[in-house]
Amino acid sequence: MSGFELLLKIAGGVALLLWATRMVRTGVMRAYGSHLRRFLGSATRNTVTAFGMGIGMAGILQSSTATALLTVAFAGKGLIAIAPALAVMLGADVGSTLVVQVLSLDISWLSPVLILLGFVLFTTRPSMTLRHMGRVLIGLGLMLLSLKLVVAASEPMRDSVTLQNILIPLSEEPVIAVILAALITWVTHSSVAMVLLIMSLTLAGVVPPALGLTLVLGANVGAGIVPMALTMAEVPAARRIPVGNFLFRLLGVLMILPFMKLIGPYVAEISGPDLGRQIANFHTAFNLALALVFLPFIGLMTHFMARVLPDKPGSADDLRPKYLDVTVIKSPTVAVACATREVLRLADVVENMLRRVIEVFSGNDPVLLEEVSKSDDLVDDLHEAIKLYLTQVSKNELDEETSSRCVELIAFTTNLEHIGDIIDKNLLEIANQKIKKRLEFSEQGWKELVELHRRTLDQMQLAMTAFVSGDVDIARQLIAGKEQFRTMEQAAGEKHLQRLRDGRIESIESSALHIDMIRDLKRINSHLTxxxxxxLDASGELRESRLRVRPKSEGTTVAEANG
Structure with missing residues (x-):
């Protein structure tokens, strides 16, 4: 067999292993992703439960990286504190080793059974959940098959003089071996696949056992690099988690690397002659040792990471949730007060978008358009964070007043999110068309639009005041303001139609934009109102129906019709 053919077979086996790992992770996330996210959010109250959750999550997802990305997403929204998030990651490091432990057993005979069963579930589609579980079973079967292929393809390499000339010096340079394994793990994005590959090459006699253990250390370093690289664009609070976990791994490797020649014989004595078992056991033991050593120092790492990666005041990073304190969720009254403060911050972001959108129209400024559009991403993030937080609060036993307030908060937050979408996807798109086509509104038409926009801003202020105070008079002013806006809108529409009859060129060219802008401002007013x-309903100030009840002489009343 030629060297090229040999390498091709090994590369194919590794590619199949990576693909199978991805299939398992995708299937689990599609079947139970929402449940896993909920469990992750609820089980991070303290270090111990967070550590246990990390073990379970990584064991299920077969990836510490996937667990890291979920944890980073929660931390970026302020739903998980940094300390328990770091505990989750230490648990995930241990959990991913359990996958290696299971796959290191001689269960290759199970591969065709899993693939067949998975194929039946995936193709017959008894339910979407079972279909996704079929994907998981196929992935597990392919993982076992890929390991068998790698071992079989690697056996001819055992007697290769060239390979021995490469590996023997590498065995004497542990630092280079660690760096090489870390780079390969980073490229493959899977420490599980990398450790399984090391195990396969060791079983085939290609890699000496001592070098295999050193390469496992490199795989652990590389596993810390992967989530750190994938989250570089996140806010500092989110980046602290993968960076802190990487430092834990790196410190652990630096502490143990000088003693590898002493540790190797003990691993062989405890694990027995099975080389695959030696690799798997060392991998698990190393990560357990990391957890035992560094769990007590999580608080210290949290303070250190806050200094290394501080928040950036006044920037977009500062607009992540500030007041959603997860430690008070069990105290609903306090938690609702925290949520209220966060909703007001969301309202400020939306109001700023609404205030600046008119500047985009007046200045035809594409740069400002992009800035305002980016604010909608912040609105979406805050909306989701507040909704998740209040959902967790609602799991407590709430009195009627607190429960009602939670509903109001979610409703107001949802309306604010809708307003943000209208500004981003409608008003800014109108502005973009105006800029691209170099259109202008007529002087009178622009004055009418500015006045409608000013009225909408006034309504925004009233809505925020009414939301905070619950004042009936302010609520009535808000309703009256909606009626005034309707009157202004109808008058503006009639004037615009008259300008079209008069043949005003600017009005004809910008007519569609003019009408759409009025429509979108009206929609915003409806959400605010x-x-x-x-x-008003709680104070008995609303009618049951806006329909006028007909006198009997005009026909049957609604009550009679229903009777």
Whole structure:
């Protein structure tokens, strides 16, 4: 067999292993992703439970990287504190080793069974969940098959003089071996696959046992690099987690690397002659040791990471949730107060978008358009974080007043998110068309649009005041403001139609944009006015129906028709 053919077979086996690992992770996330996210959010109250959750998550997902990305997403929204998040990661490091432990057993005979069963579930589609579980079973079967292929393809390399000339010096240079394994793990994005590959090459006699253990250390370093590289664009609070975990791994490797020649014989004595078992056991033991050594120092690492990666005041990073304190979720009254403060921050972001959108129209400024558009991403993130936080609060036993307030907060937050979408996807798109086509509104038409926009801003202020105070008079002003806006809108529409009849060129060219802008401002007003209805309803200031009840002489009343 030629060297090229040999390397091709090994590369194919490794590619199959990586693909199978991805299949398992994708299947689990599609079947139970929402449950896993909920469990992750609820089980990070303290270090111990967070550590246990990390073990379970990585064991299920077969990837510490996938667990890291979920944890980073929660931390970026302020739903997980940094200390328990680091505990989750230490647990995930241990959990991913359990996958290697299972796959290191001689269960290759199970591969065709898993693939067949998975194929039946995936193709017959008894339910979407079972279909995704079929994907998981196929992935597990392919993982076992790929390991068998790698071992079989590697056996001819055992007697290769060239390979021995490369590996023998590498055995004497542990630092280079660690760096090489770390780089390969980073490229493959899977420490599980890398450790399984090391195990396969060791079983085939290609890699000496002592070198195999050193390469495992490199795989652990590389596993810390992967989530750190994938989250470089996240806010500092989120980046602290993978960076802190990488430092834990790196410190652990630096502490143990000088003693590898002493440790190797003990691993062989405890694990027995099975070389694959030696690799798997050392991998698990190393990560357990990391957890035992560094769990007590999580608080210290948290303070250190806050200094190394501080928040950036006044930037987009500072607009992540500030007040959603997860430690008070079990105290609903306090938690609702925290959520209220966060909702007001969200309202400020939306109000700023609404205030600046008119500047985009007046200045035809594409740069400002992009800035305002980016604010909608912040609105979406805050909306999701507040909704998740209040969902967790609602799991407590709430009195009627607190429960009602939670509903109002979610409703107002949802309306604010809708307003952000209208600004981003509608008003800014209108502005973009105006800029691209170099259109201008007529002087009178622009004045009408500016006045409608000013009225909408006034409504925004009233809505925020009504939301905070619950004042009936302010709620009535909000409803009255909606009626005034409707009157202004109808008048503006009639004037615009008259300008079209008069053949005003600017009005004809910008007619579609003019009408769409009025429509979107009206929609924003409707969302803002919705704040007033619960207040007025609670005070008995609303009619049951806006329909006029007909006198008997005009026909049958609604009550008679229903009777």
């Amino acid at each position: 919705s704040v007033a209805y619960p207040i």
